[in-house]
Amino acid sequence: xxPIKTHAIFKYAVFLVFFTTNCIQKPQEAEQxxxxxxxxxxxxxAATIKSFFxxxxxxxACYLMLEELCKDVGxxxxxxxxxxxxxxxxxxxxxxxGFDEVYLQEVMVPHWERGKEEEAHIVxxxxxxxxxxxxxxxxxxxxxxxxxxxxVIEVQSIDELAALGQENIRGKIVFFNQxxxxxxxxxxxxxxxxxxQRTQGxxxxxxxxxxxxxxxxxxxxxxxxxxxxxxxxKSGLDSIPHAxxxxxxxxxxxxxxxxxxxxxxxxxxxxxxxxxxxxNVIGVLKGSEFPQEIITIGGHLDSWDVxxxxxxxxxxxxxxxxxxxxxxxxxxKPKRTIRAVMFMNEENGLKGGIKYAENARDEKENxxxxxxxxxxxxxxxxxxxxxxxxxxxKVRSWLPYFNxxxxxxxxxxxxxxxxxxxxxxxxxxxxxxxxEGQRMFDYHHSANDVFEHVHPRELELGTASxxxxxxxxxxxxx
Amino acid sequence: xxPIKTHAIFKYAVFLVFFTTNCIQKPQEAEQxxxxxxxxxxxxxAATIKSFFxxxxxxxACYLMLEELCKDVGxxxxxxxxxxxxxxxxxxxxxxxGFDEVYLQEVMVPHWERGKEEEAHIVxxxxxxxxxxxxxxxxxxxxxxxxxxxxVIEVQSIDELAALGQENIRGKIVFFNQxxxxxxxxxxxxxxxxxxQRTQGxxxxxxxxxxxxxxxxxxxxxxxxxxxxxxxxKSGLDSIPHAxxxxxxxxxxxxxxxxxxxxxxxxxxxxxxxxxxxxNVIGVLKGSEFPQEIITIGGHLDSWDVxxxxxxxxxxxxxxxxxxxxxxxxxxKPKRTIRAVMFMNEENGLKGGIKYAENARDEKENxxxxxxxxxxxxxxxxxxxxxxxxxxxKVRSWLPYFNxxxxxxxxxxxxxxxxxxxxxxxxxxxxxxxxEGQRMFDYHHSANDVFEHVHPRELELGTASxxxxxxxxxxxxx
Numbered sequence: 036x037x038p039i040k041t042h043a044i045f046k047y048a049v050f051l052v053f054f055t056t057n058c059i060q061k062p063q064e065a066e067q068x069x070x071x072x073x074x075x076x077x078x079x080x081a082a083t084i085k086s087f088f089x090x091x092x093x094x095x096a097c098y099l100m101l102e103e104l105c106k107d108v109g110x111x112x113x114x115x116x117x118x119x120x121x122x123x124x125x126x127x128x129x130x131x132x133g134f135d136e137v138y139l140q141e142v143m144v145p146h147w148e149r150g151k152e153e154e155a156h157i158v159x160x161x162x163x164x165x166x167x168x169x170x171x172x173x174x175x176x177x178x179x180x181x182x183x184x185x186x187v188i189e190v191q192s193i194d195e196l197a198a199l200g201q202e203n204i205r206g207k208i209v210f211f212n213q214x215x216x217x218x219x220x221x222x223x224x225x226x227x228x229x230x231x232q233r234t235q236g237x238x239x240x241x242x243x244x245x246x247x248x249x250x251x252x253x254x255x256x257x258x259x260x261x262x263x264x265x266x267x268x269k270s271g272l273d274s275i276p277h278a279x280x281x282x283x284x285x286x287x288x289x290x291x292x293x294x295x296x297x298x299x300x301x302x303x304x305x306x307x308x309x310x311x312x313x314x315n316v317i318g319v320l321k322g323s324e325f326p327q328e329i330i331t332i333g334g335h336l337d338s339w340d341v342x343x344x345x346x347x348x349x350x351x352x353x354x355x356x357x358x359x360x361x362x363x364x365x366x367x368k369p370k371r372t373i374r375a376v377m378f379m380n381e382e383n384g385l386k387g388g389i390k391y392a393e394n395a396r397d398e399k400e401n402x403x404x405x406x407x408x409x410x411x412x413x414x415x416x417x418x419x420x421x422x423x424x425x426x427x428x429k430v431r432s433w434l435p436y437f438n439x440x441x442x443x444x445x446x447x448x449x450x451x452x453x454x455x456x457x458x459x460x461x462x463x464x465x466x467x468x469x470x471e472g473q474r475m476f477d478y479h480h481s482a483n484d485v486f487e488h489v490h491p492r493e494l495e496l497g498t499a500s501x502x503x504x505x506x507x508x509x510x511x512x513x
Numbered sequence: 514x515x516p517i518k519t520h521a522i523f524k525y526a527v528f529l530v531f532f533t534t535n536c537i538q539k540p541q542e543a544e545q546x547x548x549x550x551x552x553x554x555x556x557x558x559a560a561t562i563k564s565f566f567x568x569x570x571x572x573x574a575c576y577l578m579l580e581e582l583c584k585d586v587g588x589x590x591x592x593x594x595x596x597x598x599x600x601x602x603x604x605x606x607x608x609x610x611g612f613d614e615v616y617l618q619e620v621m622v623p624h625w626e627r628g629k630e631e632e633a634h635i636v637x638x639x640x641x642x643x644x645x646x647x648x649x650x651x652x653x654x655x656x657x658x659x660x661x662x663x664x665v666i667e668v669q670s671i672d673e674l675a676a677l678g679q680e681n682i683r684g685k686i687v688f689f690n691q692x693x694x695x696x697x698x699x700x701x702x703x704x705x706x707x708x709x710q711r712t713q714g715x716x717x718x719x720x721x722x723x724x725x726x727x728x729x730x731x732x733x734x735x736x737x738x739x740x741x742x743x744x745x746x747k748s749g750l751d752s753i754p755h756a757x758x759x760x761x762x763x764x765x766x767x768x769x770x771x772x773x774x775x776x777x778x779x780x781x782x783x784x785x786x787x788x789x790x791x792x793n794v795i796g797v798l799k800g801s802e803f804p805q806e807i808i809t810i811g812g813h814l815d816s817w818d819v820x821x822x823x824x825x826x827x828x829x830x831x832x833x834x835x836x837x838x839x840x841x842x843x844x845x846k847p848k849r850t851i852r853a854v855m856f857m858n859e860e861n862g863l864k865g866g867i868k869y870a871e872n873a874r875d876e877k878e879n880x881x882x883x884x885x886x887x888x889x890x891x892x893x894x895x896x897x898x899x900x901x902x903x904x905x906x907k908v909r910s911w912l913p914y915f916n917x918x919x920x921x922x923x924x925x926x927x928x929x930x931x932x933x934x935x936x937x938x939x940x941x942x943x944x945x946x947x948x949e950g951q952r953m954f955d956y957h958h959s960a961n962d963v964f965e966h967v968h969p970r971e972l973e974l975g976t977a978s979x980x981x982x983x984x985x986x987x988x989x990x991x
Contacts, residue, residue, distance in 0.1 A: 089696040218567040220916045220974070255970070414949050416918060438698045440894060440949070443921035471892050471918070471949050473970040492733070492951040496698070 076435050080510070084436050084503045087361050091499040096360060097353040098491040100128060101412070104352065105343035105486035112173070112340040113380040114146025114311035121336050122314050125352065125377045129318035132360050134375075136321070139314035142390040144380040146311040147174050149340055150304030155249070155278065157291055158184065158298040167288065168281030170261035170481075171303045172233055172250070173339065173383050174268075175277040182302035183208070183247050183276060189292050193231055193239045205244030208299050211236050212251045212289055214282075215476065222255045222476045223410075229253050230264075237277035238269045247276040247301060251285035255476035259283035262481040263339050265383045276303045313379045315387045320359050322371040328512075330373045331391075331405040332358050332505055335381035335453055342484035346475060349486075350412030350494055352377050354468070357498035358505050369509045371403060378453040381409070385452060392456030395463075402463040403513045407451025408501060411478075412494040413470040415441050418504065419449015422464035426513060430466070433507050441500050444469075464513065468501060554913050558988070562914050562981045565839050569977040574838060575831040576969040578606060579890070582830065583821035583964035590651070590818040591858040592624025592789035599814050600792050603830065603855045607796035610838050612853075614799070617792035620868040622858040624789040625652050627818055628782030633727070633756065635769060636662060636776040645766065646759030648739035648959075649781045650711055650728070651817065651861050652746075653755040660780035661686070661725050661754060667770050671709055671717045683722030686777050689714050690729045690767055692760075693954065700733045700954045701888075707731050708742075715755035716747045725754040725779060729763035733954035737761035740959040741817050743861040754781045791857045793865045798837050800849040806990075807850045809869075809883040810836050810983055813859035813931055820962035824953060827964075828890030828972055830855045832946070835976035836983050847987045849881060856931040859887070863930060870934030873941075880941040881991045885929025886979060889956075890972035891948040893919050896982065897927015900942035904991060908944070911985050919978050922947075942991065946979060 091097065108124050111117035122139065129137040153171050156164035188203060189210040190196060196204065211232035215225035232250045240248035252262040259281035268274040278301060280288065291297045316336060322328060334351020338344020355375040362369060379387035395402055404422070420427050431445045450458065450465025457463040471493070478484040569575065586602050589595035600617065607615040631649050634642035666681060667688040668674060674682065689710035693703035710728045718726035730740040737759035746752040756779060758766065769775045794814060800806060812829020816822020833853040840847060857865035873880055882900070898905050909923045928936065928943025935941040949971070956962040 088698065092695045092698075095695075217570045217573075217970070220566060220570075220918050222970070414951055416921070439922040440698050443894070444917040473892055473974070474968055477968075490952055490955075492695070492700070496951070 080507070081436060083367070083506065086365055087502040087506070088496070088499040090361055090364060091357065091495040091502070092492060095491050095495055097357040097498045098489070098494050100353045100356060101345065101349050101489060101494065102486055104349045105345050109343055110340045111336065111338050111344060112147070113144035113313060113337045113383060114308065115148070115340065118313055118337055118379065122316055122379070125316040125336055128356060129316065129375070132318070132356070132363060134318040134320060134359055134363070136319040138317050140317055140390060140394065141312060141314055142379055142386045143310045144313045144386045145384045146308040147383065148306050148308065150177065150306055153278070153303050155280070155299060155301040157288065158300055164300070165287070167284035168259040168261050169278055169284070169301065170263050170341065171278045171305055172266045173263050174266045175237070175303060175305055176274045177303045177305045178247065178276045178301060182300050184298060184300045185246050187288065187292060187297045187299045189289060193235060196239055196243050199243070201243050204240070207245055208301070209236070209240035209245040209248040210288060211248065212285055214251060215253070215255050217255070221472065223472065225255065226253055226476055233264050233279065234266050237266055237275050238272060241273045241275045245275060249299070249301065250279050252279045252282055252481070253476065254282050254481070257282055260481045260483050262479060263341060264480045276301065278303060315379050315391055316377040318356070318359055318375040320362055320369050320373045323368050324370040326372050327401050328371040328403045329400055330371055330403050330505055330508055331376055331454065331457070332373065332501060333376035333378055333405070333451070333453055334408050335379070335387070336377040337380050337382050339382055339480050341482045342478070343486055345484050345486045345489050346411035346413070347479055347484055348381065348409045350489060350497065351408035353494070354408040354498050354501050358502045361498070361502045367506070371509050373505060373509065381453050385456070388453035388456045391453070392460040395457060396460045402457055402461055404464045404466060404508055405450070405454035405457050406466045406501065406504065407454045408468040408497060409451045409453070410468055410470040410472055411475045412489045412497060413472055413474065414493040415468055415497045415500040416471050417442055417444040417446055417469040419446040419467045419469055420464070421448055421450045421458065421466070426464055429511070429513070436503060436507070437500065441496050466504070468497060470497065558985070559914060561845070561984065564843055565980040565984070566974070566977040568839055568842060569835065569973040569980070570970060573969050573973055575835040575976045576967070576972050578831045578834060579823065579827050579967060579972065580964055582827045583823050587821055588818045589814065589816050589822060590625070591622035591791060591815045591861060592786060593626070593818065596791055596815055596857065600794055600857070603794040603814055606834060607794065607853070610796070610834070610841060612796040612798060612837055612841070614797040616795055618795055618868060618872065619790060619792055620857055620864045621788045622791045622864045623862045624786040625861065626784050626786065628655065628784055631756070631781050633758070633777060633779040635766065636778050642778070643765070645762035646737040646739050647756055647762070647779065648741050648819065649756045649783055650744045651741050652744050653715070653781060653783055654752045655781045655783045656725065656754045656779060660778050662776060662778045663724050665766065665770060665775045665777045667767060671713060674717055674721050677721070679721050682718070685723055686779070687714070687718035687723045687726040688766060689726065690763055692729060693731070693733050695733070699950065701950065703733065704731055704954055711742050711757065712744050715744055715753050716750060719751045719753045723753060727777070727779065728757050730757045730760055730959070731954065732760050732959070735760055738959045738961050740957060741819060742958045754779065756781060793857050793869055794855040796834070796837055796853040798840055798847050798851045800851070801846050802848040804850050805879050806881045807852055807878055808881050808983055808986055809852045809854055809932065809935070810979060811854035811856055811883070811929070811931055812886050813857070813865070814855040815858050815860050817860055817958050819960045820956070821964055823962050823964045823967050824889035824891070824956055825958065825962055826859065826887045828967065828975065829886035831972070832886040832976050832979050836980045839976070839980045845984070849987050851983060851987065859931050863934070866931035866934045869931070870938040873935060874938045880935055880939055882942045882944060882986055883928070883932035883935050884944045884946070884979065884982065885932045886946040886975060887929045887931070888946055888948040888950055889953045890967045890975060891950055891952065892971040893946055893975045893978040894949050895920055895922040895924055895947040897924040897945045897947055898942070899926055899928045899936065899944070904942055907989070907991070914981060914985070915978065919974050944982070946975060948975065
């Protein structure tokens with residue numbers, strides 16, 4: 036037989052392509068690079084874990100729940116009507132699923148509103164204007180009613196302000212234009228390296244006498260959609276208006292500045308209201324053997340006021356809901372108590388996470404571990420673990436239960452903003468879901484963080500991976 | 514200090530999120546689960562590999578090349594004008610990059626054209642019609658000029674035909690409605706399990722006397738965009754028209770069939786032309802120490818005639834181009850000869866891959882390894898390796914050079930359709946890039962396989978990962 040006959044080749048094509056990227060379904064058959072000293076796999080545990088994946092991928096329940104949260108509830112910044120609708124939605128969802136207990140945990144949260152008709156433009160010499168893509172940073176004070184018009188001074192980092200000094204900054208609008216470093220494999224690192232221009236920029240600019248500040252959006256994309264987020268002011272310093280420009284607009288402004296001085300007009304109509312009453316939403320499956328040992332799995336229910344909070348953090352909410360749902364649907368009674376917690380106010384105050392930790396301390400709760408999904412509804416890649424070395428090794432020993440196209444590595448260090456207070460108060464170990472996050476900062480805190488940018492299979496692989504982790508902890512202790 | 518003071522918490526939030534999903538940039542610092550016996554890392558090699566990632570992620574050259582291939586050239590089925598434009602584009606691109614040698618390798622390829630105005634509808638009793646989303650499978654014969662109108666019989670698999678027998682099938686249109694199994698973590702497995710209804714469906718249906726056949730598209734999505742692909746006929750049997758329905762249309766047809774008998778009208782205006790002259794496009798960097806040892810890295814230049822062949826396999830083409838480009842740009846002179854090969858006719862004949870292998874045999878070329886990227890321009894996850902156990906272990910020993918958010922596992926078995934003939938002829942080891950492929954079969958062979966569905970960072974991580982692999986093989990031999 037001629038091995039390169041066309042007919043045979045057709046079959047090779049199909050077979051080879053199949054062979055090339057097929058990843059096995061049964062974890063025990065996994066062909067992957069794992070330590071030679073890896074733990075033996077318990078076939079029954081593997082079968083249970085496979086059932087989590089089968090179920091999540093088949094019924095796409097979390098994806099459909101996320102659609103409701105994004106499309107029926109929508110944006111849900113703390114203190115807004117959307118946030119209260121989200122609390123009601125989450126509580127009803129948990130009740131409908133028939134969890135052993137569903138309750139609200141009251142928490143006072145900040146209430147800031149953007150207001151309407153915010154805008155910015157470059158004032159051109161002929162009286163015309165060049166409009167910029169502009170979005171007020173969350174928590175910013177408004178401009179005076181007529182807006183602010185001032186000359187712009189550009190810096191690439193906060194550190195440059197000191198070199199320029201008050202004489203060059205006073206009365207101007209500071210423009211922080213540090214871009215994302217595309218070389219970082221994790222764009223979370225790029226976010227970390229630039230986030231201070233958003234969180235601290237208004238403080239630093241004001242300390243040199245600036246009248247306002249604008250930032251290049253913290254974005255990995257090259258589009259012109261601006262990204263918001265939280266910020267701080269400092270008592271004793273002027274609170275100045277602070278906003279973000281789309282990346283293209285930032286580049287345009289920078290280009291104009293290279294040609295000469297630029298006057299910017301910006302208008303913000305934001306308002307800070309008194310703190311509002313809101314809630315964490317908690318659903319419980321009671322442990323059958325060790326009910327006092329609590330495993331928390333959570334995401335945050337609040338989102339920024341643009342977009343739909345699909346990846347940040349609707350995905351984490353439906354993940355948490357989905358974990359308990361899978362236990363119930365598959366008739367698995369946990370030995371330990373599992374709580375799905377939808378935290379309120381992660382984005383601009385963390386009041387829900389703090390309340391949950393304070394309550395745990397006051398009630399002397401025994402939290403075995405707290406897990407958070409707040410890295411978007413993308414394909415799961417690993418877990419980040421803040422725990423003892425023994426606990427870390429324990430999680431690593433479970434790696435063979437996962438298909439390498441789901442969970443492929445376990446990092447030292449990780450958790451989530453909402454569960455960090457529990458670590459601080461009780462030393463509770465924390466675990467965060469790590470995702471295939473190359474697209475995260477294209478959408479994060481922007482109008483692009485919508486349901487359409489979540490892929491059903493990627494989201495549900497996260498649900499199943501988290502359910503497997505919770506199951507392994509529940510079965511083995513931690 | 515109160516550890517849960519709000520001000521501190523803001524910083525925790527930023528820090529924690531950073532910490533949680535940050536993956537280090539320097540491979541030598543990687544926190545990952547790797548064998549305790551892992552090979553030591555050479556810091557210089559690690560630095561070179563980091564430079565591949567830095568460069569690819571910064572300049573996005575492959576992404577911009579892919580835009581040209583998708584938007585300026587477009588679809589490029591073998592024998593079409595698009596395919597010839599693609600050959601010219603690829604040759605010029607390689608020449609512009611200044612590779613040591615650029616040449617074409619002539620190959621005769623099939624030439625099939627869809628024709629215009631293909632359509633299908635359910636014939637309703639009142640003379641009205643219900644139009645279905647419909648796409649002829651590549652290679653199908655046309656219907657008679659007036660189309661075919663016949664009763665439909667649905668099966669879930671080819672095996673069901675035997676049970677039905679000729680008496681139930683003769684004169685009808687067979688409807689193969691096997692869906693993707695969403696439970697498979699790799700949708701490549703789902704593709705493999707259903708692909709026979711496309712490749713063999715017309716043969717099997719004809720063998721029972723059917724007048725035509727339609728299939729449910731081989732798709733992981735739930736939309737109504739139909740997917741094409743290749744198919745076979747068998748001499749001695751009627752060649753009957755064969756086409757794909759969008760998933761929603763397939764479900765509609767199935768629903769109508771549950772209510773009673775259904776008559777379908779379908780019209781196809783395809784045409785088979787004489788074989789056409791076309792080319793593989795080959796660019797070379799000459800080895801400085803072992804020029805006779807050849808490392809081939811390839812993708813296929815042809816695509817289906819709908820969409821833009823962005824993931825399948827424009828991505829693989831710019832990956833191959835990008836590997837040589839990075840060597841040149843960074844001034845790395847390879848010890849061995851590296852060839853970027855853009856194969857012609859993977860989709861419906863594999864004539865380019867066969868020609869390349871025949872030529873290698875005739876010229877007694879020494880191929881060290883052949884690598885293919887044909888799993889889409891998604892984030893890289895691993896490599897599949899068809900080689901000796903020693904060679905497999907060698908590749909696995911390189912795992913620590915990769916950030917786990919890029920290459921996290923090495924599978925036994927893998928390659929690509931275009932390089933399989935080289936394995937058959939010479940026993941050349943083959944390696945295929947494995948990707949985060951949850952979205953692949955939403956787009957594959959459909960009008961949705963367009964540039965807009967490729968993410969720049971995901972694509973470029975593939976470029977850099979492949980360059981690192983080629984570099985490691987070049988430096989260490991294989």
